[in-house]
Amino acid sequence: MIQLESVSKAYKTSTRPALDDVTVDVDKGEFVFLIGPSGSGKSTFLRLLLREEVPSKGRVSVSNFDVAKMPRRRVPRLRQTIGCVFQDFRLLNNKTVSENVAFALEVIGKPKHTITKVVPEVLELVGLDGKADRMPHELSGGEQQRVAMARAFVNRPLVLLADEPTGNLDPDTSQDIMLLLERINRTGTTVLMATHDHSIVDSMRRRVVELDNGKVIRDDRRGVYGVGR
Amino acid sequence: MRASFVFSEVVTGLRRNVTMTIAMILTTAISLGMFGGGLLLVRTIDKMQASYLDDVEVTVYLTQDISANDQNCTAEPCSTIRSSLENNQAVESVVFEDRDEAYERFQRIFEGQPELVELARPESLPASLHVKLFDPERSDVIVQEFGDQPGVANVDDQNKFLDRFFDLLNSGRDGTFIVAAIAALAAVLLIANTIQVSAYTRRTEVGIMRLVGATRWYTQLPFLLEAVVAGVIGAALGVVGLVGVKYIALDRIFEATGGAIPNIEIVDILFPVAPVLLGVSILISAVTGYVTLRAYVRT
Ligand SMILES: Nc1ncnc2c1ncn2[C@@H]1O[C@H](COP(=O)(O)OP(=O)(O)O)[C@@H](O)[C@H]1O
Ligand SMILES: [Mg+2]
Numbered sequence: 001m002i003q004l005e006s007v008s009k010a011y012k013t014s015t016r017p018a019l020d021d022v023t024v025d026v027d028k029g030e031f032v033f034l035i036g037p038s039g040s041g042k043s044t045f046l047r048l049l050l051r052e053e054v055p056s057k058g059r060v061s062v063s064n065f066d067v068a069k070m071p072r073r074r075v076p077r078l079r080q081t082i083g084c085v086f087q088d089f090r091l092l093n094n095k096t097v098s099e100n101v102a103f104a105l106e107v108i109g110k111p112k113h114t115i116t117k118v119v120p121e122v123l124e125l126v127g128l129d130g131k132a133d134r135m136p137h138e139l140s141g142g143e144q145q146r147v148a149m150a151r152a153f154v155n156r157p158l159v160l161l162a163d164e165p166t167g168n169l170d171p172d173t174s175q176d177i178m179l180l181l182e183r184i185n186r187t188g189t190t191v192l193m194a195t196h197d198h199s200i201v202d203s204m205r206r207r208v209v210e211l212d213n214g215k216v217i218r219d220d221r222r223g224v225y226g227v228g229r
Numbered sequence: 230m231r232a233s234f235v236f237s238e239v240v241t242g243l244r245r246n247v248t249m250t251i252a253m254i255l256t257t258a259i260s261l262g263m264f265g266g267g268l269l270l271v272r273t274i275d276k277m278q279a280s281y282l283d284d285v286e287v288t289v290y291l292t293q294d295i296s297a298n299d300q301n302c303t304a305e306p307c308s309t310i311r312s313s314l315e316n317n318q319a320v321e322s323v324v325f326e327d328r329d330e331a332y333e334r335f336q337r338i339f340e341g342q343p344e345l346v347e348l349a350r351p352e353s354l355p356a357s358l359h360v361k362l363f364d365p366e367r368s369d370v371i372v373q374e375f376g377d378q379p380g381v382a383n384v385d386d387q388n389k390f391l392d393r394f395f396d397l398l399n400s401g402r403d404g405t406f407i408v409a410a411i412a413a414l415a416a417v418l419l420i421a422n423t424i425q426v427s428a429y430t431r432r433t434e435v436g437i438m439r440l441v442g443a444t445r446w447y448t449q450l451p452f453l454l455e456a457v458v459a460g461v462i463g464a465a466l467g468v469v470g471l472v473g474v475k476y477i478a479l480d481r482i483f484e485a486t487g488g489a490i491p492n493i494e495i496v497d498i499l500f501p502v503a504p505v506l507l508g509v510s511i512l513i514s515a516v517t518g519y520v521t522l523r524a525y526v527r528t
Contacts, residue, residue: 050440073444073445075442076442076443076444076445077442078442079439079440079441079442080441080442081442082442084440090433090436090437090440092433092434092437103434103437104437104441106231106234107234107437107438107441107443107447107448108441108442108443108444108447109231109447112231151441155441
């Protein structure tokens with residue numbers, strides 16, 4: 001589903017590469033943690049998959065998209081098969097919960113009757129069915145992240161990328177978000193989550209890819225955050 | 230493409246930045262109004278040139294002596310002057326007008342001002358030869374050749390006067406176009422600026438749109454349409470402004486010239502000027518919008 005072959009990424013403004021000869025292969029339906037200290041290249045990894053950045057070297061593919069080489073006009077298609085959530089939720093503050101979710105479908109031209117049908121379904125899936133008409137500022141952090149997840153999932157993506165989705169949340173709320181991610185993963189969606197939260201990684205016992213200074217230093221099938229740390 | 234989505238984005242965009250939108254619309258309106266005014270002037274000048282040049286003549290006024298004694302232009306030097314005029318390559322026709330005829334014409338022209346007619350005597354008016362040329366622009370030749378001939382008092386070249394008159398109108402037209410161009414530049418800069426501000430205030434939305442896979446059309450069309458809608462409103466205001474100026478000022482000014490300048494009719498403004506302004510406005514705002522988005526806004 002996701003493949004990186006000898007991928008390096010050097011940003012123009014920095015001398016040290018953000019990713020250095022990274023090779024990772026993720027199968028359909030897998031749940032993978034991408035761990036490593038701040039600045040190790042986790043976000044860069046995810047941005048390459050979204051074609052927010054292009055690699056300096058190597059091949060990136062997602063599903064049947066040759067991400068690095070594809071023409072610009074095909075990028076929207078790629079992104080429609082990928083859902084994203086971030087540490088900072090990125091909700092539109094002037095829209096209600098259901099409007100925020102519907103927005104993701106409106107802007108890719110989905111018909112209205114589809115939108116009115118699937119938005120309540122996905123809000124129920126993330127446990128927000130009673131809060132469809134709330135504004136984002138009337139929600140807790142955990143609830144806001146659920147809205148973001150509903151928006152990322154509403155178009156049934158093949159892949160869900162999560163960049164430190166629990167970074168702004170307390171441990172209990174983080175646990176709820178993890179349960180939701182597992183639930184989404186069980187529908188067959190490949191999930192790739194960047195984090196540096198030890199306890200979450202340790203409790204989930206999923207595949208762990210560890211980055212350090214842009215290099216893959218570990219790839220465990222059922223890993224914990226770090227031995228002896 | 231969901232039209233309702235794009236439409237609501239455009240309305241929100243224009244309302245979010247009301248002062249800027251108004252400035253953009255007004256500048257566009259002024260620029261287009263001036264441009265339309267210039268176009269109307271071009272039409273007016275064309276019309277006038279066509280109708281005046283037909284009637285333009287060179288008048289060779291004869292001396293008092295001839296005017297008093299040679300009633301039919303049969304004696305020397307009048308007959309020579311007339312025949313050499315008639316034989317001139319550039320001349321189409323020559324008509325002799327004696328004193329009495331000149332007086333009659335004078336009376337006709339100044340019908341409305343009897344005091345003036347009272348004052349005039351046939352004896353104070355000169356006889357003349359009215360010369361019509363194939364090409365009125367070439368009147369210089371006649372003035373040069375006959376100006377100093379014995380028996381000629383002076384040669385009056387209507388074309389000279391008309392030239393000065395049209396020069397005036399032409400510089401009026403040019404001035405109007407220059408001001409229109411300057412206002413258009415201001416409008417273009419305002420449109421570019423408004424789009425940048427608009428894109429900046431909506432960066433979160435656009436970021437999300439890009440992330441969920443919205444195409445360029447979806448992310449950029451609202452901005453583009455914002456510019457075009459402002460352009461259309463500006464063009465409409467420009468046309469309304471032209472109609473207003475016609476009724477408030479131009480009609481009276483042109484009337485005061487006693488019909489020398491033909492009136493600008495409403496239909497002249499509605500067609501072809503209004504559609505031209507609309508087209509120019511849509512073209513300029515769309516192109517400006519497109520270039521701005523290309524240059525300054527990441528897709
Ligand atoms: N847009 C950018 N321009 C220049 N350097 C960047 C940019 N984004 C990230 N970097 C650099 O690349 C390295 C990896 O960053 P990042 O992928 O954000 O790491 P992480 O998400 O693991 O914290 C860091 O050294 C960071 O400073
Ligand atoms: Mg990061």
